[in-house]
Amino acid sequence: MSEAQREPQQDRSRATRQKLLGAALESLAEVGYSATTVAVVAARAGVSRGAAQHHFPTRADLFAAAVEYMTEVRLEEIRAQAAGLPSGDGRTEAIVSMLADVYTGPLFRAALHLWVAASTEEPLRQQIVRLEAHVGRQAHRALLEVLEVDERTPGVRETVQGVLDLARGLGLADLLTDDAHRRRGIVRQWSTILDQALTAAR
Secondary structure (H helix, E strand, O other), rough: OOOHHHHHHHHHHHHHHHHHHHHHHHHHHOOOOOOOOHHHHHHHHHHHHHHHHOOOOOHHHHHHHHHHHHHHHHHHHHHHHHOOOOOOOOOHHHHHHHHHHHHHHHHOOOOOOOOHHHHOOOOHHHHHHHHHHHHHHHHHHHEEEEHOOOOOOOOOOHHHHHHHHHHHHHHOOOOOOOHHHHHHHHHHHHHHHHHHHHHOOO
16 A cells, blocks of 8 residues: 555544544433443444444443543643633633633543443443543643643642642532532632632742
8 A cells, every 4th residue: 555545544544533532422421331332432423333443442442542532632722722811810710710611511521421430340440540640640731831830839739739629529510400600609719719829839
């Protein structure tokens, strides 16, 4: 196969993979883990089950890859949006609000279904534990970047991790009912506290 023929094939393969990842997350968020089979995901993505299994040999592989891919996309979006924010008053609140949006969106809902399933399925648990460690490091690094702080300063690492834990908690609170009104007040107040805590670290 020539190089010219190989590139379009690679492009098609990459497009198929991304369709499968998006379909897996949508199905997890909408109908949960037990109803999200490889066949269901393949049908949503408009590809054959064989093609799905070619890219992802196991169900756990598919779900872990889907959450990792979409987390990276969301974090890049936060970086891009934060780069366009003005410095000064309101910047920290805008960043925390963007992070809260990630944890109250379909990505977090999909991930939560996986966490629950992983608590009783050992092969899946092993995948998700490794994934969460990676995703956690990525999220922590991204937040340090957009807040423009250095975690080598005493207290910064714990403070930034607290923001991520807060966002996760807000996501859980929003899972069953729309918690947007209460969440806005919490984000505003926490951003004020965060600004005070990080002032010395900047």
